Every structure is written in C-alpha cells, then in structure tokens.
Amino acid sequence: MKRLFSCLTVFLLAAFCGIAALGAEEEKAPSRGVTINVYNWGEYIANGTDESMDVNAEFTRRTGIQVNYTTFDSNESLYSKLAGGGADYDIIIPSDYMISKLIDQGMLAELDFSNIPNFQYIDEEFRNPDYDPENKFSVPYTWGVVGLFYNTDYIEEEITSWSALWDDRYAGKMLMFDNPRDSFAIAQFRLGQSLNTTDPEDWKAAAELLKQQKPLVQAYVMDQIFDKMESGEAWLGPYYSGDAAILVENNDNIKFVVPEEGTNYFVDGICIPATSNRKEEAEEYIDFLCDPEIAGANMDYIGYSTPETAAKEYMDEEMVNSPIHYPDVETLARTQVFINLPDDTSKLVDKLWAEVKMGGPGESAVLVAIILGFLAVYVAIVIYKRRKFKREMS
Structure with a gap:
C-alpha cells in the first residue's frame, strides 16, 4: 500500500511539475523584436553563475525585450565612447561625478518616471543627489566606498593607512587604480586635501606624490585586480568595497580596510544617453532593476550596497549586516563624494595624470x-x- 501510495505521489508530483512548467512557459513574454544595448562596468550584474539570477535573461523572459550587454572599465573610457559619437547605447551606468558631467554636456535623456514606478523603493537619502539635484536623469544603482585590499600571507602587520601604498617593502607587489580621479583621491587624502579642490597647486602636489609612488607600482589596473590579488602576484591594492564579496569572502588571506585618513563614497546611477532610440524600453529595464526582489538578487551576487531598504529583505543576511558593505556612521563620516570639476581643472588633472603614467x-x-x-x-x-x-x- 505504501509503495502504491509512493508511486501515486510521484506521479502526481510529476504531473504537477509538468503543469507548472507549461505555466512557466506560457508566462514567457513573446519577443517584441527590440534589443536594448546596455553598457555597464565589468562584474556588475548577476549573470546566472554561482546559482545567481541571470538578470538580463529574466528581463527578456518577462518583457520580450532582448539585451545586448557590453562592459567598460572606467568612467573615462565610458565618456570617450559617448563623446566620440557612433556609440549606440540605451542604458549606461556611470558614477556620480560622471553623471554630473554628462548632464552638463547635454548627453543624457530626461527620464519619464511614469515608466519607472519602482523608483518608489529608492530610499530618500539617495534621491535628488548633488550630481543630479532634481533627479531628472538618473536612478541610483549601487553605492559603496573605496578601500585597500591586502594579502596577510605576505603582509603581516595590520594596514590602517593609505601610506602603505608608498612603502618600499612592497615594491613591485602593489597595484594602483588605472584612472585619475580614484588615484588622485588617495594622494589627496594623504595630503589632507578636498577631493574636489580647484586649486592647481593642490593637484600638482598630489601628482608629485603619485610620481614618487610610481617606481613601486607593479601595474595600474581596474578589474585585473581580481586575478592579481587572488594569485598572489600582487599583495595590496585599492578597489571598491563591493568587490570584497569576491576578494575577501573567497580568500581568507585577503583583508579589506577603509584607511584612517578617509576615502571616497560613491554612487553609480542608471542613465539613458540622449542618443537612445529605445527610451521607453530602456525605462522598462530601469524599472525592472528597481524591483526589490530583482535588486536584492542582483546585489547578493555583485556584492555592492543597495539604495533600496526594501531589497534587503531578499538579500543574504550576512551581507546586509556586513560593515564592509554597509559601513558604520564613523566610517562614513570620513568620506568625501566626487563632483564634476570645472573644465580647466579637468584638463589639468588629465595632463598631470599623463605625466604620472609617463614618469613625469x-x-x-x-x-x-x-x-x-x-x-x-x-x-x-x-x-x-x-x-x-x-x-x-x-
């Protein structure tokens, strides 16, 4: 009797699963014959690996809109692509100061928030930011801070200061950001400067400090930090807190610290270029990313901090309570936010950065x-x- 009951149970479960599968198939939206081009940072969206949600595939399943997804490695390379013309993007995800610059240059489209009802879940503290005061052009995607990763297999003492990146004991084993704002910021914190100073002498002093560091630097990198740190090829380097999910949690020997001098607090936002011909579909994509369940699954994978309290209900509790992903008030009090610099200052920074990379x-x-x-x-x-x-x- 038990065997008969078991067989009957298996049969009913199989039948139920089959019906559920058919239902799921029916829920798949028909193709709308539209593809949006999404341009994002590397390692910055859940893609179905490690049992994560494939966010782009789920968007297509629900809406019938295809996603062509490509990546960039710095705000400056994103800007170059847009400013050079010929780039056909519908969604981009720049950082705060770059959003401000793109707004000033008329390169972003105003958003129709009637197409983005899930914006209601964005916390008040992330609305109407300095880089987009009226919240016309962007929706917050993630936020975080910059810190210093180091390998305790090779560095025994506790790292607490940015000065470690000028310590000749680690010559040839340290990494540095391959973009000017982040690299200059580290030197500026050492010098006690504002990250948004317009005084040419401040920037020149920071450049001199970076030139002194250059002989010690193994490489100027962005996402390459993952392979170099995990393999032990490099021992320390600065990067964004969200990447602690990859570097720290997967490697007991790698630690992350926010240096005592302070650090950059950043927000990356979702925007639509003014040249997009698929604006409504792009707004559907933004709304989808703001769905708390989607946002929670996405943040769980990429490891960055969410601007939506509602999304935390769908996230791993350990991550939500992590001081790396959600720093305490004392740490946040030591942070500064980038803003867009005047043109003459930006040109000076570009010139000085070229000198740093070339050796002066x-x-x-x-x-x-x-x-x-x-x-x-x-x-x-x-x-x-x-x-x-x-x-x-x-």
Whole structure:
C-alpha cells in the first residue's frame, strides 16, 4: 500500500511539475523584436553563475525585450565612447561625478518616471543627489566606498593607512587604480586635501606624490585586480568595497580596510544617453532593476550596497549586516563624494595624470627626444638613398 501510495505521489508530483512548467512557459513574454544595448562596468550584474539570477535573461523572459550587454572599465573610457559619437547605447551606468558631467554636456535623456514606478523603493537619502539635484536623469544603482585590499600571507602587520601604498617593502607587489580621479583621491587624502579642490597647486602636489609612488607600482589596473590579488602576484591594492564579496569572502588571506585618513563614497546611477532610440524600453529595464526582489538578487551576487531598504529583505543576511558593505556612521563620516570639476581643472588633472603614467615631464621629454632622434636618422637615410640613386642614374 505504501509503495502504491509512493508511486501515486510521484506521479502526481510529476504531473504537477509538468503543469507548472507549461505555466512557466506560457508566462514567457513573446519577443517584441527590440534589443536594448546596455553598457555597464565589468562584474556588475548577476549573470546566472554561482546559482545567481541571470538578470538580463529574466528581463527578456518577462518583457520580450532582448539585451545586448557590453562592459567598460572606467568612467573615462565610458565618456570617450559617448563623446566620440557612433556609440549606440540605451542604458549606461556611470558614477556620480560622471553623471554630473554628462548632464552638463547635454548627453543624457530626461527620464519619464511614469515608466519607472519602482523608483518608489529608492530610499530618500539617495534621491535628488548633488550630481543630479532634481533627479531628472538618473536612478541610483549601487553605492559603496573605496578601500585597500591586502594579502596577510605576505603582509603581516595590520594596514590602517593609505601610506602603505608608498612603502618600499612592497615594491613591485602593489597595484594602483588605472584612472585619475580614484588615484588622485588617495594622494589627496594623504595630503589632507578636498577631493574636489580647484586649486592647481593642490593637484600638482598630489601628482608629485603619485610620481614618487610610481617606481613601486607593479601595474595600474581596474578589474585585473581580481586575478592579481587572488594569485598572489600582487599583495595590496585599492578597489571598491563591493568587490570584497569576491576578494575577501573567497580568500581568507585577503583583508579589506577603509584607511584612517578617509576615502571616497560613491554612487553609480542608471542613465539613458540622449542618443537612445529605445527610451521607453530602456525605462522598462530601469524599472525592472528597481524591483526589490530583482535588486536584492542582483546585489547578493555583485556584492555592492543597495539604495533600496526594501531589497534587503531578499538579500543574504550576512551581507546586509556586513560593515564592509554597509559601513558604520564613523566610517562614513570620513568620506568625501566626487563632483564634476570645472573644465580647466579637468584638463589639468588629465595632463598631470599623463605625466604620472609617463614618469613625469622629464621622462616624457626624454622619450620625445628619442623619437625625434629616430625620425632624424630615418629622414637622413631617405635623403642619402635618393641622392645616391640620382648619382647612379646620371
């Protein structure tokens, strides 16, 4: 009797699962023949690996809108793509100061919030931010702070200061951001400056400090920090707190600290470029990302902090209570937020950053001299060959 009952139970379960599967299939939205182009940071959306939700696939299943998804590694490379023209993006996710810059240059579309009802779940503290005062052009995606990762297998003492990135004991084993704002910020905190200073002498002083550091740096990186830190090729480097989910939780030997001098507090937002021809579909995508259940599953995977309290109900409790992902008031009190810099300051920063990467104006001059020397030799050889050819022909 028990066996008969078991068989009957299995049969009923199988039948129920089959019906449920058919129902799920019916729930799949028909294709709308539209594809939106999404341009985001690397490692910045749940993609179905490690038992996570595949966010883009779920969006397509629910709406019938296809997603073409590509990535960038810095705000500056994103800006270059947009400013260069020819880029066909419907969704981009820049950081706070870059959002401000794109707004100033008329490169973002105003959002129709009637198409984004889930904006209601965004916490008040993240609305009408300084970089988008009227909340016309962006919706917060994540937030976090910058800190310092270090490998305790090679560094025995506790790291508490940004000065560790100038310690010659770690020469050739340290990494640095491969973008100017984040790199300069670290030097500025050491010097006690504002991250948004417009005083040229402040920026020059920070550049000098970065030039002093350059001989110690193994590489200027962005997402490459994962492989280099996990393999032990590098021992310490700065990066964003959300990546602690990958570096710290998967490696007991890697620690994360917010240095005592302070750090950058950032918000990344979802925006639509002014050139988008699929604005309504893009707004559907933004609304989907703001759904608390989707946001919770997404944040659980990428490890960054959510601007939605409602999303925390769907997140891992350990992450919600983590001081790395949600720093205490004392830590946040030591943070500064980037704002868009005036054009003349931005140009100075770009010039100084080029000098840092090249090794300073002295080394740049030597390189130019060497190139000119090679050109002079080349021209001389060409002239000599032409004269020789004329003599032989005459």
